[in-house]
């Protein structure tokens with residue numbers, strides 16, 4: 001593989017020489033760091049939200065149009081509450097976790113107990129807005145709340161695409177994100193048994209995403225390892241970030257969606273509505289009297 005990707009690019013899409021295997025990989029360290037900075041999450045919720053943002057970013061790149069968007073949410077009944085991530089069609093993501101501070105003892109293997117924080121009694125929802133009015137909604141019962149397994153099951157059940165997904169966020173004792181990333185491999189229809197076996201062997205032989213990143217491996221390196229023997233090539237690469245697209249106009253639209261009677265009721269309580277963006281915590285102050293005047 002000779003293609004060099006720009007240094008600032010952190011997402012790679014690759015394919016096997018015969019076109020039968022597709023790979024998406026991302027170094028989402030900067031994304032997970034920004035999520036932690038904005039939401040002041042504890043270690044286990046940093047991992048849960050970071051994993052979901054990583055998966056959502058990949059699923060955003062998978063969308064057909066850059067104008068589409070995808071929302072992925074976990075509602076597992078655990079102490080973290082709902083975890084939600086949204087990606088636009090260029091892989092830029094935003095998200096939140098309902099209860100950002102959850103303290104749980106580590107699992108027996110020493111890993112953060114993401115499944116315990118998210119919970120396992122609930123659903124993974126995927127909502128694709130393809131700009132055609134009615135969004136496409138897919139839902140599966142959660143497998144483990146560990147995120148990667150749930151995403152894998154989603155593609156297998158809801159879309160009948162054999163998929164391998166690995167996600168990881170390494171949180172340091174001081175709560176900072178050391179590294180984060182993930183990859184997703186899909187087999188296109190008609191894959192040979194031998195190819196499936198080979199792919200399974202490759203992936204079984206790989207260390208965890210955070211171990212690979214911490215050892216200095218790039219996303220392209222992950223592509224080469226996962227698709228070893230398939231003569232993989234980079235199709236394209238991207239820069240993806242944590243990005244909130246909120247603004248005054250969006251906040252006014254949100255308030256208007258409550259209906260005139262409700263806005264009038266709020267206005268009677270306090271004519272200045274203080275709105276906090278749940279994705280980036282930017283504060284907005286809207287004069288409801290003015291909003292009602294120009295309804």
Ligand SMILES: [Zn+2]
Nearest residue numbers: 244246277280
């Ligand atoms: Zn915002």
